[in-house]
Amino acid sequence: MVTLAVEHHPLAHSVSFDTDSLIVSLVDGRTLSVPLAWFPTLSSATASQLRDWEILGDGEGIHWPQLDEDLSINGLLLGNQGRR
Template sequence: MATLAVEHHPQALSVSFDDGSLIVELIDGRTISVPLSWFPSLSQASKSQLQDWELLGDGEGIHWPQLDEDLSVGGLLIGNRSRR
């Protein structure tokens, strides 16, 4: 019987957006898509603010300097929303 390895530290490769979603491509080939409405600071941001992101650590988090917003990839995978 084959056993799948569980990724304990999922890592982002890239970040993009469509009209209402944050889309994160992971280094293992998966793609996460979550509603922007889960994160008020992102849903109210301009396109240029959204595009100004950087990866934290080895891609375990995403940071938007202009918005002072940080999201963890692991949190996105389990469905965490903003608490603000």
């Protein structure tokens, strides 16, 4: 049996929020939802600040310029939480 190693690089396509969650749509069709409470800077931000996000690189991360906050997609998938 031949097994091929597949290299995975999850990339963000878009970002949204509900009252309790950060929701990231990935280019491969998956949707990732994580608690906003994991990220104190985001959970205390205004709606306007949350909407001001940028995709980093080809989608490897997300940046909020007004908040000086960066999150990596790999980190989110691994369950990494923000600074407390």
